Amino acid sequence: MSAASRAPQRSNRAAQSSYRAARAVRARRRAALAAGAAAAALLLTACGDGGTSGGGGDTGFVTGTDGISTVPAGKRVAAPDLSGETLEGEQLDVGDYKGKVVVLNVWGSWCNPCRAEAKYFAEVSKEYAGKDVQFVGINTRDGSTTAALAFEKDFGITYPSLYDPTGKLMLRFEKGTLNPQAIPSTLVLDREGRVAARSLTALDEERLRKMLEPVVAEK
Numbered sequence: 001m002s003a004a005s006r007a008p009q010r011s012n013r014a015a016q017s018s019y020r021a022a023r024a025v026r027a028r029r030r031a032a033l034a035a036g037a038a039a040a041a042l043l044l045t046a047c048g049d050g051g052t053s054g055g056g057g058d059t060g061f062v063t064g065t066d067g068i069s070t071v072p073a074g075k076r077v078a079a080p081d082l083s084g085e086t087l088e089g090e091q092l093d094v095g096d097y098k099g100k101v102v103v104l105n106v107w108g109s110w111c112n113p114c115r116a117e118a119k120y121f122a123e124v125s126k127e128y129a130g131k132d133v134q135f136v137g138i139n140t141r142d143g144s145t146t147a148a149l150a151f152e153k154d155f156g157i158t159y160p161s162l163y164d165p166t167g168k169l170m171l172r173f174e175k176g177t178l179n180p181q182a183i184p185s186t187l188v189l190d191r192e193g194r195v196a197a198r199s200l201t202a203l204d205e206e207r208l209r210k211m212l213e214p215v216v217a218e219k
Helices: 005-046 112-127 143-155 204-215
Strands: 069-070 082-083 091-093 101-107 133-140 160-164 184-187 195-199
Touching: 069 204, 082 160, 082 184, 091 112, 101 112, 101 204, 112 133, 112 143, 112 204, 184 204
Parallel strands: 101 133, 133 160
Antiparallel strands: 069 195, 082 091, 101 184, 184 195
16 A cells, blocks of 8 residues: 555544544533533532521421421431531441431531531431431531531530532432432431422521421331
8 A cells, every 4th residue: 555545544444543533532521511510510509597498399398387397207308418527538328327317417617607506416316326216417618527527526516427529429329319409408307218398598406397397207
């Protein structure tokens, strides 16, 4: 084969290689945009006063005037897989606490409403420690564990927190369910691991107990 006939083949291979590279770049850009959109949605609700979502449709939950949403046992949805590394570097799987009532609190050390409610969570978690109730935090948007661990020390929080700096655990909840849509958010899971109640605002001691006690009383 002459040099002249090989030249078009080399040119075709180079063009195909460039086309594949361009496609790969476009795919990476689309993935980055999708991740950015999800993160932006989380940022829009970050560290605010929260909000309320009414029941309606087939969501099955009702939001009271106090901002606490509840759902009857027969219409509850199981929480997604919530597992990973804690702030202390240990492995934790919320699913291992089935059989107990679980209080999930989404927080960040940078979040003023989170700081306002932290002392109440510390107090109530100790109060319910011997009543088959497990508190678990989900720490989000803290760039390192240093500030988060200092936050826990300052407020006397002794229960574990999953470290979730990008908010990926929050995104595992299905839309239309009692999912955490703000920071802070608090969910109460029943003994079967289903979401029974939610608050999208900072809680004081009285409102936290109001969320928790009906689920603890269930048999």
